[in-house]
Amino acid sequence: xxxxxxxxxxxxxxxxxxxxxxxxxxxxxxxxxxxxxxxxxxxxxxxxxxxxxxxxxxxxxxxxxxxxxxxxxxxxxxxxxxxxxxxxxxxxxxxxxxxxxxxxxxxxxxxxxxxxxxxxxxxxxxxxxxxxxxxxxxxxxxxxxxxxxxxxxxxxxxxxxxxxxxxxxxxxxxxxxxxxxxxxxxxxxxxxxxxxxxxxxxxxxxxxxxxxxxxxxxxxxxxxxxxxxxxxxxxxxxxxxxxxxxxxxxxxxxxxxxxxxxxxxxxxxxxxxxxxxxxxxxxxxxxxxxxxxxxxxxxxxxxxxxxxxxxxxxxxxxxxxxxxxxxxxxxxxxxxxxxxxxxxxxxxxxxxxxxxxxxxxxxxxxxxxxxxxxxxxxxxxxxxxxxxxxxxxxxxxxxxxxxxxxxxxxxxxxxxxxxxxxxxxxxxxxxxxxxxxxxxxxxxxxxxxxxxxxxxxxxxxxxxxxxxxxxxxxxxxxxxxxxxxxxxxx
RNA sequence: GAGCCCGUAGCUCAGUCGGUAGAGCACUUGACUUUUAAUCAAGGUGUCGCGGGUUCGAUUCCCGCCGGGCUCACCA
Numbered sequence: 001x002x003x004x005x006x007x008x009x010x011x012x013x014x015x016x017x018x019x020x021x022x023x024x025x026x027x028x029x030x031x032x033x034x035x036x037x038x039x040x041x042x043x044x045x046x047x048x049x050x051x052x053x054x055x056x057x058x059x060x061x062x063x064x065x066x067x068x069x070x071x072x073x074x075x076x077x078x079x080x081x082x083x084x085x086x087x088x089x090x091x092x093x094x095x096x097x098x099x100x101x102x103x104x105x106x107x108x109x110x111x112x113x114x115x116x117x118x119x120x121x122x123x124x125x126x127x128x129x130x131x132x133x134x135x136x137x138x139x140x141x142x143x144x145x146x147x148x149x150x151x152x153x154x155x156x157x158x159x160x161x162x163x164x165x166x167x168x169x170x171x172x173x174x175x176x177x178x179x180x181x182x183x184x185x186x187x188x189x190x191x192x193x194x195x196x197x198x199x200x201x202x203x204x205x206x207x208x209x210x211x212x213x214x215x216x217x218x219x220x221x222x223x224x225x226x227x228x229x230x231x232x233x234x235x236x237x238x239x240x241x242x243x244x245x246x247x248x249x250x251x252x253x254x255x256x257x258x259x260x261x262x263x264x265x266x267x268x269x270x271x272x273x274x275x276x277x278x279x280x281x282x283x284x285x286x287x288x289x290x291x292x293x294x295x296x297x298x299x300x301x302x303x304x305x306x307x308x309x310x311x312x313x314x315x316x317x318x319x320x321x322x323x324x325x326x327x328x329x330x331x332x333x334x335x336x337x338x339x340x341x342x343x344x345x346x347x348x349x350x351x352x353x354x355x356x357x358x359x360x361x362x363x364x365x366x367x368x369x370x371x372x373x374x375x376x377x378x379x380x381x382x383x384x385x386x387x388x389x390x391x392x393x394x395x396x397x398x399x400x401x402x403x404x405x406x407x408x409x410x411x412x413x414x415x416x417x418x419x420x421x422x423x424x425x426x427x428x429x430x431x432x433x434x435x436x437x438x439x440x441x442x443x444x445x446x447x448x449x450x451x452x453x454x455x456x457x458x459x460x461x462x463x464x465x466x467x468x469x470x471x472x473x474x475x476x477x478x479x480x481x482x483x484x485x486x487x488x489x490x
Numbered sequence: 491g492a493g494c495c496c497g498u499a500g501c502u503c504a505g506u507c508g509g510u511a512g513a514g515c516a517c518u519u520g521a522c523u524u525u526u527a528a529u530c531a532a533g534g535u536g537u538c539g540c541g542g543g544u545u546c547g548a549u550u551c552c553c554g555c556c557g558g559g560c561u562c563a564c565c566a
Contacts, residue, residue, distance in 0.1 A: 006535070007500055007517065066525045073526085084524075103516075116524065140501040140515050142527055147501085149558045161501090205565070250565055251491080260566065345563085407566060438564085463566045476559090477566095489557060 007137045014100045015133045023097065025133040030108040033057045037078035043113060043121055051114035056123060059108040059131060061160065062101060063141060069098040074109065082122040083109050089126050097128060103141075104134030104160075152478050153486055165479075168472045171290045172480055175468055176243060178289035179263060179282050188239040188265060193228035195221060195245070201446065202226030202384070204438040205248040208258075221247035226384065226459065227446045229266050230414060233457050234449045241265035243464065254476040255406065258485045261464040270458035272397045272413040276373050279401050279409045279460060280307035283371070283467065290471035298404050298470050305371055309401070313376040315356060317364045326356045327392075349434075352394060353378025368402035375399040383424040383440050385412035408467055411460040418450035 015025055034056040046052065060076035072083040085098050089111070101107065108131050111123040139145040144161045151158040151165070158165045180190065198217070200207035202224030209218050225242050232240045243263045250256060263282075267274070287294045287305050294306040319325040322342055329335045335355035339346050344358035356378050368374070376388060377398040385396035397413035415421050425447065431439035468480040478484035 005500070010517070064527080066528050067523055068521095070523065071525050071528080082526085086524085116526095118524080118526070120524095120526070122524095137500045137516060142515065143502040145501070146503095147497095147558090149497090150501095152558090157501095203566085246566085248565070251563080253565085254560080256565065262566075410566080461566085466566065487557070 008135050011102055011133065011135045014102065015135070018097065018100050018130065018133070021093070021096065023130055025130050027129070027131060030059050030129060030131055031057060032059050032108070035078040036060070036074070036076050036081040039081060039113065040079060040121060043115065046113070046115045046121070048115050048119040049117045051124075052112065054113045055110065056113055057108060057110045058123065060106065061134075062103055062105045062107060063138075065101070065103060069101065072101070072107075074107065082116070082120045083111070083125050083128075084114075084116075084122050085125045085128065089124055090128070094125075094128055097130065101128075101130070102134060102137075104136070104138045105130065106132040106134070148478075149486075152484050153489070155482050168468075168474060168480060169482060171472050172468045174289040175286040175471060176261075176464065178285045179462075180243060182282060182285045183239075183241050183265060186239070188241045188267075189237050191229070191232060191237075191240050191242055192244065193222075193225045193232075193242060195247075197222045199441045199443045201441055201443045203246075203248075204381075204440055206250055206437055208247050208249045223248055224262070224461070225264050226461070227443055229264055230454060230457065230459070231446065231449045233266050233268050234452055234454050238268040239265070252485065254478075255466060255469075257465065257477050257481055260477070260481075263462040263464055264460065266414070266457050266459045268455040268457050271456065272375075272399055272411055272458055275411040275458040275460045276311060276399060276401075277308070278458075279373070279411065279462070280309055280371075282462065283401075283403075283408070286467060287471055290468075296471060296473070298473055299475065301369060301404065303370060303404060303470070305403070309371040309373055311373045311375055311399070314360050314374050314378075315376065317374060318356065318359050321364050321367075322359065324359065326352070326359065327394075351378075351380045353380035353382075357381050365402065365407075366405040369404055371401060371403045373399045373401050380427065382412065383428050384415050384421075386415045386417075387420070403470055406466055406470075407463070408470070409460060409462045411458065414454065414457040414459050416450060416454040416456060418447050421450055422447050 018025055036058065039056065058074065058076065058081060060074040062072055063075045064073035069085055072085065074081055074083050087095060108129040109123055109125050110127040111125040114122055114124055116122050139157055139161045141161070145151055145157055184190065196219040198219060200220035200223050203226065205223040207220040207223050209220055211218055224246055225244065229240055229242060241263060243261065245259050246262050247259050249258065252258065284294045284305055284307055287296060295302065295304045315325065315327045324338050324342060326335055326338065329338055332352045332355065335352045336346060336348060336350050339355040339359040342359050342363055344362040346355060346358040376395045377385065379387065379394055379396045382396045382398045385398040387393065388395035388397050399411055400407045401409035415424065425440065425442040428440040429442050465477050465480050469477060472480060474480050
């Protein structure tokens with residue numbers, strides 16, 4: 001039930017009065033001929049005090065009423081324009097309608113363009129049409145809506161009153177469009193792969209489980225599209241990408257939402273070195289789409305995204321920062337001990353790779369503010385990446401790109417040898433049996449696909465939400481997801 | 491999951507060292523009429539998140555719960 005309060009009661013009474021006058025408060029359509037921003041541009045040279053004979057029809061939401069309705073600020077998606085409603089131009093019936101208008105109502109206005117002596121572009125209304133009566137009051141115009149909980153739960157209110165929130169979502173759209181366009185221009189095929197997976201593969205994460213009634217089987221919401229996209233490479237598409245949602249059944253934080261958007265792409269005959277250049281091009285294009293350039297400010301920090309970015313191996317970064325060279329440590333026990341001495345919290349039976357990763361995460365990651373590709377990851381945390389061509393069996397050809405201390409991209413020279421893939425999956429299954437819920441599941445059909453032949457392939461995943469956070473200077477992932485996951489209210 | 495902080499009118503916020511609450515905007519009524527957060531006058535804003543406890547008395551103190559924020563852990 002709608003809440004009962006004085007504001008709503010008064011507006012319902014006005015609605016009844018309007019309907020008694022024969023007004024349809026919720027009509028079907030309105031023919032617009034202009035929007036506010038376009039009028040601003042078109043009449044930029046119109047001097048103060050000048051009146052035209054140009055007739056326009058505009059529509060939007062009432063955000064301010066002055067002088068007992070004589071002046072109305074009307075906001076549409078593009079901007080604001082002032083409406084002048086005066087008895088010289090409006091019938092008595094129309095003036096009666098104006099008296100019953102409230103802040104928040106949606107109206108259409110036909111009239112003549114002029115600029116007031118004080119310089120405000122204005123429509124002299126000759127006809128005002130109610131397009132929707134608002135029954136609830138808007139948040140205050142001057143301070144906007146500050147309460148984070150309300151902004152996330154009732155995003156429509158946030159968008160109505162906070163222009164910076166509107167701008168964030170416009171930038172998000174431009175960022176995604178820029179990356180999509182770059183890929184399409186380079187000959188990539190945009191595809192869609194399943195959201196419902198029998199096996200939740202392609203990443204190390206806890207999945208959501210759901211149930212299909214007719215088939216009477218449990219299905220997982222996908223944690224990554226990776227394995228299906230590479231099946232499409234096997235099928236003969238050389239360059240594919242997907243921009244879509246992934247779901248991970250993990251905690252919420254300012255940088256984690258249970259559903260998030262990723263870009264994943266795969267390119268046949270490319271390796272991870274090729275993908276580093278592509279990653280830089282994509283993120284530079286996204287930055288230009290958001291702000292016009294490749295230098296940004298996040299939380300007061302200046303970040304220069306201009307390509308090319310440095311490329312450094314994980315082990316060398318750890319060695320530089322801590323003096324501990326994990327490559328010189330042969331055995332897992334010693335590596336774990338070294339990581340623990342560096343302050344990383346890690347179980348005693350962890351592998352060499354987990355130890356190096358823990359040391360990196362604990363001591364290096366947060367300091368990678370300027371963009372950098374961290375290369376040459378441990379094999380045992382990278383079950384889908386090809387062994388490093390250097391021959392070191394502990395390493396794979398994988399990199400993650402860091403900006404502001406965050407992983408924004410993850411990429412490999414994809415593992416294409418079905419025998420090795422089978423062995424890696426089996427190693428992951430043993431990890432699962434040892435209690436690592438996030439170890440990857442064995443996808444036997446994926447191995448079968450590899451047995452038909454996957455060409456050398458470079459792959460990439462980019463977390464779109466975090467990228468949008470960076471490019472819009474947003475402190476929380478909830479600021480860049482229109483409807484973030486929230487706990488149901490009491 | 492743990493720690494810290496927060497929850498007062500539609501919105502933004504004060505406040506009560508324990509005596510059931512205020513401001514601005516918004517709203518209502520009237521005045522005014524080429525305004526710009528219009529102005530002027532008058533007026534009611536409310537389970538002080540919810541439930542218990544202590545107390546003569548709780549919005550205030552204590553406990554629990556609900557919701558939110560941040561940090562940590564997990565991760566992208």
